Amino acid sequence: MSSGWVRMAAPRDHAIRYGFIVLLFGLIGYFAIAADGFVSPQSAVFIFQSVAITGVLALGVTATLVVGGFDLSIGSVATSAMMAAAYVMVVLEQNAVVAVVACLLIGAVVGLINGWLIVYMRVPDLLATLGMMFLLVGLQRIPTEGRSIATGMTMPDGSVANGTFGAAFLALGRHRFDFFVPNLIPVSVVVLLVLAVLIWFFLEYTRFGRMMYAVGSNERAAELAGAPVKAYKIWAYVISGVFASIGGILLAARLGRGDIASGNNLLLDAVAAALIGYAVLGAAKPNAFGTAVGAVFVGVLLQGLTMMNAPYYTQDFIKGVVLVVALVFTFALSGRGQR
Amino acid sequence: MKITRRLLGKAALGLAGAALLMQVPAMAQDKPAPFDKPGAVKIALVRYLSTGDFFQAYLSGVEAQAKALGVDLRVLDSRQDAALQADMVDQAIALGVQGIIIQHGLTESMKEAAQRAVDAGIKVVAFDVNVENPKIPQIEQSDRDLARLALEQAVKDNGESWKAGYVYVAGIAPLDRRNETWVDFKKKYAGINEAAMFGTLDNPIANSVANQARSVLSANPDIKVMFAPYDEFAKGVKIAVDEAGFNKDIKIYSADISTSDIAAMREPDSAWAATAATNPAVVGQVSVRALAQLLAGEDPGHNVIVPPTLITQKDLIDKDIKNMEDLSAKLPQFAHADVAMRAWMPNPNAK
Numbered sequence: 001m002s003s004g005w006v007r008m009a010a011p012r013d014h015a016i017r018y019g020f021i022v023l024l025f026g027l028i029g030y031f032a033i034a035a036d037g038f039v040s041p042q043s044a045v046f047i048f049q050s051v052a053i054t055g056v057l058a059l060g061v062t063a064t065l066v067v068g069g070f071d072l073s074i075g076s077v078a079t080s081a082m083m084a085a086a087y088v089m090v091v092l093e094q095n096a097v098v099a100v101v102a103c104l105l106i107g108a109v110v111g112l113i114n115g116w117l118i119v120y121m122r123v124p125d126l127l128a129t130l131g132m133m134f135l136l137v138g139l140q141r142i143p144t145e146g147r148s149i150a151t152g153m154t155m156p157d158g159s160v161a162n163g164t165f166g167a168a169f170l171a172l173g174r175h176r177f178d179f180f181v182p183n184l185i186p187v188s189v190v191v192l193l194v195l196a197v198l199i200w201f202f203l204e205y206t207r208f209g210r211m212m213y214a215v216g217s218n219e220r221a222a223e224l225a226g227a228p229v230k231a232y233k234i235w236a237y238v239i240s241g242v243f244a245s246i247g248g249i250l251l252a253a254r255l256g257r258g259d260i261a262s263g264n265n266l267l268l269d270a271v272a273a274a275l276i277g278y279a280v281l282g283a284a285k286p287n288a289f290g291t292a293v294g295a296v297f298v299g300v301l302l303q304g305l306t307m308m309n310a311p312y313y314t315q316d317f318i319k320g321v322v323l324v325v326a327l328v329f330t331f332a333l334s335g336r337g338q339r
Numbered sequence: 340m341k342i343t344r345r346l347l348g349k350a351a352l353g354l355a356g357a358a359l360l361m362q363v364p365a366m367a368q369d370k371p372a373p374f375d376k377p378g379a380v381k382i383a384l385v386r387y388l389s390t391g392d393f394f395q396a397y398l399s400g401v402e403a404q405a406k407a408l409g410v411d412l413r414v415l416d417s418r419q420d421a422a423l424q425a426d427m428v429d430q431a432i433a434l435g436v437q438g439i440i441i442q443h444g445l446t447e448s449m450k451e452a453a454q455r456a457v458d459a460g461i462k463v464v465a466f467d468v469n470v471e472n473p474k475i476p477q478i479e480q481s482d483r484d485l486a487r488l489a490l491e492q493a494v495k496d497n498g499e500s501w502k503a504g505y506v507y508v509a510g511i512a513p514l515d516r517r518n519e520t521w522v523d524f525k526k527k528y529a530g531i532n533e534a535a536m537f538g539t540l541d542n543p544i545a546n547s548v549a550n551q552a553r554s555v556l557s558a559n560p561d562i563k564v565m566f567a568p569y570d571e572f573a574k575g576v577k578i579a580v581d582e583a584g585f586n587k588d589i590k591i592y593s594a595d596i597s598t599s600d601i602a603a604m605r606e607p608d609s610a611w612a613a614t615a616a617t618n619p620a621v622v623g624q625v626s627v628r629a630l631a632q633l634l635a636g637e638d639p640g641h642n643v644i645v646p647p648t649l650i651t652q653k654d655l656i657d658k659d660i661k662n663m664e665d666l667s668a669k670l671p672q673f674a675h676a677d678v679a680m681r682a683w684m685p686n687p688n689a690k
Contacts (some may be wrong), residue, residue: 037557046557050550080545146395150599150664174582186582254578255545257599260391265541306554312508312539328361330622 016282019076019329024297027257031304035223038307041181045189051299052188053078053247053254057270058277058291059199060243064125065274065286066203068216069118074130074244074270075263076136077110079249083140086149086258089169091161103252110136111241115234137262149258165256173253178190192292195243200288212236213285272323273298279329297322370683371635373437377409378440381393382630383431386416387424387443387468392597393619394442396663397466399624402439405688408631421448423466428452432459434587438630441465462633464643466626476633477615478626478643482513482594486520486568488615488649489592489665493564496612500530501563504555506538506572517568517594532561538572548575549582556583570595570614577603577611586610596650598662604652605661610621613651618667620643624687628679639679649674 057074064071081103088099115129145156151164176183176298177190191294203209214222215232222230247266252258276297277283277290298319305315361521373380388394398414405412415431417424423446424441431439432455435448439456441449446469453470456463464469494636507518525531535555541547548567553574556562565580567573573593580589589610595599595618604611629639648670654660658669667674667688674690 035558039562040557045554046550048519050553062607082543130563141390146390148392148597148599151602152665154662154664160664183584200515213672251543251546254549255543257602259543259545261543263542265547266543302550303554306537306551307558309470309535309537312537312541312551 009277013282014080016081016329018281020276020279020297020326021281021293025294027297027300028291028306031300031307032159035304035307038304042075043303045184045186047296047299048189048192050294050303051273052186052192053103054266054269054273054298055192055292055295056195056247056250057244057294058273059195060240060247061270061292062274062277062286062288063199063203063212063236063239063243066212066216067233068219068232069125069236070129071114071240071244072126072267073110073114073132073136074240074247075265075267076133077107077241077244077262077263079259079263080110080136080247081106081245082252082255083143083149083258083260085169085249086150086165087143088161089165090149090151090258091143091155091292093163094164096172097243099166099169099252100249103249106241107241107243107245107248108238109241109315111238111243113233114241115237116139118237119230119233123225123325133267141260143268144258146260148260151257157334163172165252170253173250175257188254191246191250192295195246196288199239199243200292203288208235209231209323216286269298269319270295272319275330276326279326282329284330294326350571368415370572371637372428373634374408374410374631378408378411380634381411381413381434381439382438382627383413383415383591384440384442385424385427385431385432386414386420386443387419387421387445389416389418392540393595396619397623398444400618400620400687401627403620404624404627407685407687408627410559416568417444418625421445425449425452427490428456432456432461433466436461438462438464438634440626440630441468441470442626444468446471456525462630464626464630464633464639473572473641476639476641476643478629478645480513480622480645481647482516483520483648484596485615485617486517487524488592488647489568489613490520490566491523491647492613492651493566493590493592494528497564498530499528500532502532502559502561503533504552504559504562504576505533505536506552506567506569506576507536508540511540514569521566521568534562544571545574545578547573549578552576552579553582556580556585559622560585562624563591563671565591565610566593567591570592570597570600572648573611573614574600574603577609580610594647596663596666601655601660601662601666604650605655607651611652612648615647615649616673617647617675618673621674625676628684631684632679635683637681643679645676645678 004288061071063073064171084106085099085103088094088102114132115122118121118125153161156159172187175187177185179185212232215229273295275292280290280293283290302315415427417427424444439461449470453463457474463475465475478508489590537555550583565576567576570593576591580586586608590612591610593614596614605688625645627645632639659665660669
C-alpha cells in the first residue's frame with residue numbers, strides 16, 4: 001500500500017464517518033430557514049416525541065441485529081402491549097402498575113418464544129418472527145372480538161367495561177418535565193434517551209454486549225471460543241420484545257385507549273431507523289448510537305416536511321431515499337459489504 | 340260517554356286478546372314470500388373490509404336484521420383481497436344463496452362478479468362499492484351530508500371566517516366524497532382559509548396524525564378550526580392539540596363516531612366540538628332490508644341512502660351519553676333509520 005493511497009483515502013474516510021451527521025445538520029439548517037417556527041425548544045421536543053415510540057422499538061431491534069438476527073414482530077408486540085394495557089385497566093379495572101408489568105411480561109415472553117423458536121427449533125429468524133407477528137395481530141383481537149378498547153365500551157357478553165386509564169398511566173404519555181422551559185420534555189422522550197444510553201453502554205462497554213457482537217460477526221467462532229451463543233441470542237430477542245412492549249406502553253399512554261392496529265408502520269419505521277444507524281460515524285454495523293441518530297433523522301425530516309405542507313406520500317418517498325442513501329454509505333463507500 | 344268508554348275498553352281488550360292469540364301466525368302471514376317460512380331464505384355477506392370498529396358494528400347490524408327477518412346469513416370475508424372477494428361471490432352462488440350483500444371492494448374486481456350473481460338469478464345489493472349495475476341497489480352512507488353537517492356546525496360555532504387545518508388523504512372513496520364538500524364550503528365562505536393540509540393512513544393512524552398535527556400547529560399556531568372528516572384523524576389531531584396546550588383555542592370537527600370518540604369529546608375542555616356520523620349498525624340493517632325488499636319482489640330504489648346525524652359535545656354532556664349504546668338510546672335518530680323499512684319487516688332495534 002503506497003502512502004499516496006492513504007492520503008487519497010483520508011477525505012473519503014471522513015466522508016463516510018461524518019457524512020451522515022453533516023447531512024443531518026444541513027437538513028436542520030435548511031428547515032430552519034425554510035419553515036417558520038422550526039427552531040425552538042418546543043420544536044426540538046416535538047421531533048424527539050414524534051420518534052420516541054419508533055425509536056424505542058428501533059433500539060430493541062438493534063439488539064437482534066447485533067447478534068445477526070432480525071425481529072419482525074416488534075410492531076405487533078407494541079400494539080399487543082397497548083391492547084393489553086388497555087384491557088388490564090379498562091376491562092379488568094387494575095391500576096397502572098399492573099398494566100405496565102403485564103405489558104413488560106408480554107414483551108419478555110414473546111421475546112423468549114422468538115428466541116426459543118430460532119435457537120432450539122432452528123426456525124430462521126425472519127420466518128419465526130414473521131409467524132409471531134401474525135399470531136400477535138390475531139391474538140390481540142380475540143379478547144374483545146376485534147373491537148378497540150375504551151372506557152364505556154360494550155363487551156361481547158353485553159356488559160359495559162367501566163375501568164379507566166389510570167392517571168399515573170396516562171402521565172407516561174402526557175406528563176412533561178421542566179427543563180429550562182416549564183413543561184417541556186414529555187416522559188416518552190426521557191424514556192427514549194434513558195433507554196438509548198442504557199443500550200448503547202450495554203452493547204459497547206459491557207462484556208455481555210461485546211459478546212453479542214462477537215456472536216453476530218461469527219457465530220461459529222464465538223461458539224468455539226466457549227461463548228454460550230444460544231443464551232446470547234435468546235437474550236437479544238428478549239431485549240427486543242421488552243423494548244417493543246415499552247414502546248407499546250408509551251403508545252397506549254399517548255392514545256389513551258386500546259387501538260386495533262397491526263403496528264406494521266411502527267416496524268418499518270423502526271427498522272429504517274436502525275438501518276440508517278449503520279451509516280452513522282461509518283460504523284457499518286448495527287449500533288445504538290446510530291439507531292438513535294437515525295430515528296432523530298427521520299423525525300427531523302417528517303417534522304420539517306409537514307411544516308412545509310408536504311403531503312404524506314412525498315414524506316414516504318423521502319424516507320425511502322434517505323434509507324437507500326444510508327445503505328449506500330454503509331455498504332459501498334465503506335467497502336465492508338464486499339466480503 | 341260511559342258507553343263509549345266501555346265499548347272502547349271492550350274493543351281494546353278484544354283486540355289485545357286477538358293479537359295475543361293470533362300473533363305468531365299473523366306475523367308469518369303478514370310477511371310476503373319467501374319470508375313467510377322462517378329459515379327458508381339464505382343470504383351471504385361478502386366483505387372486503389372487516390377489521391376495525393366500524394366494520395364490526397356494520398356486521399352486528401347485518402346479523403341483527405337477518406335474525407329478526409329469520410334469514411340464514413353466511414359471512415364471507417376476503418380481508419382486503421380483491422381477487423378473493425370476487426371468488427367469494429362465486430362461492431356464494433355455489434352455496435345456493437338467494438341474496439348477496441357486497442360490502443366494499445373495488446369496482447374493477449366486483450363488477451363482473453356481481454353481474455354473474457345477477458345472471459344466476461340472485462338478488463344483490465352493494466354497500467359503498469359502485470358495481471355499475473342498474474339491477475343492483477347501492478347502499479350508501481351519505482359522505483357529502485356527513486361533511487356538510489359537521490361544517491355547518493363549524494360555521495355556526497365559529498362564524499364564517501377562520502383559519503383552518505384540514506386532514507385528508509386522497510384516493511380513499513369516502514374521504515374523496517367528504518373532500519368535495521370541503522372544497523365547496525371553501526368556495527361558499529371566502530373567509531375560510533385553509534392554512535395547512537396534512538394526513539396519513541400509517542397505523543396506528545391516530546399516533547401518526549398526532550405527529551403531523553404537532554408540526555402543523557407549530558408552523559401555524561393561529562389555526563382556529565381543524566376539520567378532520569374521519570374519527571381516527573380527529574383523535575390524532577386532538578392528541579396534538581392537547582399536547583400543544585391549544586385545547587381551548589381550537590375546535591375540531593369530524594365525521595364518524597365510536598365509544599372512545601365519545602369519551603374523547605366528553606373530556607373537560609375537549610377541543611373536539613362535533614362530529615357527524617351514520618350508525619354503522621343501522622347501515623348494516625338497511626343493507627339487509629333493501630335485499631329483503633328485492634327478494635320479496637319490491638323495489639328499494641337504486642340509491643338507498645342512510646342519513647347521518649350530527650352529534651355535538653353539548654349533546655353528549657347534556658344527555659349524559661357515555662358509549663354507543665347510550666347514543667342509540669338517547670338520540671333516537673341515530674339508533675334507527677326508516678330507510679327501506681316496510682311494515683312487514685321486524686325492527687331489530689325495537690325492544
